Amino acid sequence: MEMIKEGEPENGSAxxxxxxxxxxxxxxxxxxxxxxKSAITKLHFEIKGLERNKEKYFSTLGKRAWEAHIExxxxxxxxxxxxxxxIEMNRLETQFGEHDTQVKDIxxxxxxxxxxxxxxxxxxxxxxxxxxxxxxTINAEKENNKKQIEELRSKQDQLxxxxxxxxxxxxxxxxxxxxEKAEKIAAExxxxxxxFLDKCDxxxxxxxxxxxxxxxxxxxxxxxxxxxxxEQEKETSKRDYEHRxxxxxxxxxxxxxxKKLALKQKELHHxxxxxxxxxxxxxxxxxxxxxxxxxxxxxxxxxxKTGIQSRRHQIAEAISLSRAMDRSAWKGFLLxxxxxxxxxxxxxxxLFH
Numbered sequence: 001m002e003m004i005k006e007g008e009p010e011n012g013s014a015x016x017x018x019x020x021x022x023x024x025x026x027x028x029x030x031x032x033x034x035x036x037k038s039a040i041t042k043l044h045f046e047i048k049g050l051e052r053n054k055e056k057y058f059s060t061l062g063k064r065a066w067e068a069h070i071e072x073x074x075x076x077x078x079x080x081x082x083x084x085x086x087i088e089m090n091r092l093e094t095q096f097g098e099h100d101t102q103v104k105d106i107x108x109x110x111x112x113x114x115x116x117x118x119x120x121x122x123x124x125x126x127x128x129x130x131x132x133x134x135x136x137t138i139n140a141e142k143e144n145n146k147k148q149i150e151e152l153r154s155k156q157d158q159l160x161x162x163x164x165x166x167x168x169x170x171x172x173x174x175x176x177x178x179x180e181k182a183e184k185i186a187a188e189x190x191x192x193x194x195x196f197l198d199k200c201d202x203x204x205x206x207x208x209x210x211x212x213x214x215x216x217x218x219x220x221x222x223x224x225x226x227x228x229x230x231e232q233e234k235e236t237s238k239r240d241y242e243h244r245x246x247x248x249x250x251x252x253x254x255x256x257x258x259k260k261l262a263l264k265q266k267e268l269h270h271x272x273x274x275x276x277x278x279x280x281x282x283x284x285x286x287x288x289x290x291x292x293x294x295x296x297x298x299x300x301x302x303x304x305k306t307g308i309q310s311r312r313h314q315i316a317e318a319i320s321l322s323r324a325m326d327r328s329a330w331k332g333f334l335l336x337x338x339x340x341x342x343x344x345x346x347x348x349x350x351l352f353h
Contacts (some may be wrong), residue, residue, distance in 0.1 A: 036318045043311045043318075050311075054304045059274065061297045062281030065289075072289060074348045078280045082273060089269045096262040106255075110248050117241040121234060128230045131223045138223065142216045145209045152202045152209070159195050159202070166192045 066082060166188045173185050284294070285301055 033256065036321060040315050040318050043315050047308055047311050050304050050308045054301060054308070055278065057297055057301050057304070058281035058285065060281065061284055061294055061301075062277035062279070064294065064297070065280055065284050066277060068290070068293065070115050070284065070289060071286060072284075074282060074287060078276055078283065082276050082280070085269050085273050085276070089266050092262045092266045092269070096259055096266070099259045099262065103252055103255050103259075106248050106252050109320060110245060111243065113244055113248075124230050124234050125239070131227045135223045135227075138216050138220045142220075143215055145212045145216070146325065147205055149209045152206050156199060156202050159199050163192055163195050166195070168200075204222055220309050 071079070127214065170185050170188045173181055173188070284290075285298065288298070
């Protein structure tokens with residue numbers, strides 16, 4: 001009985017060691033498998049990146065081969081398609097060039113028309129200037145005649161005042177007696193006679209100035225009519241210029257739209273060429289044509305292929321290790337980790353509630 005009791009602790013300790021060993025194996029297996037799966041995912045991602053780079057080099061090789069006019073019986077089908085597209089692109093390029101030349105020609109015509117229009121305006125303006133100067137002269141003459149009329153009227157008023165003074169003197173002399181009365185009255189009348197002569201002279205001059213003003217008005221009207229006619233000529237020239245410029249601009253707009261369409265179609269054809277250039281590059285790489293000409297591209301492609309192959313081997317090795325692992329330990333790891341996640345979620349929910 002004592003021997004049995006002494007052996008019980010040893011068996012319990014051995015059981016605990018066995019359990020710990022089993023748990024350690026489960027954790028180690030799970031961690032190793034997670035690392036392998038992460039490594040496999042990373043390797044797949046790297047392979048995709050290398051494949052994209054490989055495709056770029058195929059396209060580069062195809063473009064260079066197309067530009068170098070490489071010929072080979074195995075490339076005939078691809079080259080036929082590329083040549084058909086290139087012919088259409090060349091046609092569009094020629095069409096674009098023709099439209100561009102037409103635009104430039106119209107721009108030159110616009111410039112010539114503008115120069116001619118400006119010259120015409122300068123000529124008309126040069127014709128208007130003398131008439132404006134003439135108007136200034138006529139207005140000055142009108143003002144001078146008006147001034148002369150005002151001066152004559154003022155002088156006439158002064159003479160009328162002098163006549164009234166002399167008449168008043170005669171009336172006063174009539175009221176007194178004296179030896180010199182008759183002589184003085186005669187002198188006053190003589191003065192009035194001279195004043196009337198001056199007034200007659202003024203009255204003769206005034207109609208002349210009025211007549212001059214009327215003539216100047218007619219001349220002014222004629223000058224203004226000439227200016228109006230020339231201004232109308234300017235306006236007609238301006239309308240004609242604007243109309244022709246509008247037509248030219250409309251033509252340019254249409255040609256620019258055709259240029260845009262040609263460029264757009266050319267770009268579409270360029271994109272249409274890309275898969276053929278890719279196929280051409282891929283085929284040339286398979287045939288290893290023109291080794292010296294494309295050596296740099298071949299070297300890059302070989303490096304990429306080696307990198308892809310190496311990663312695929314690593315993936316295969318990792319998959320083999322995964323297949324050889326302890327499945328029961330992996331299932332145990334998934335069960336334990338899932339339980340832990342569930343416990344954590346329950347604790348979080350309890351904390352927030």
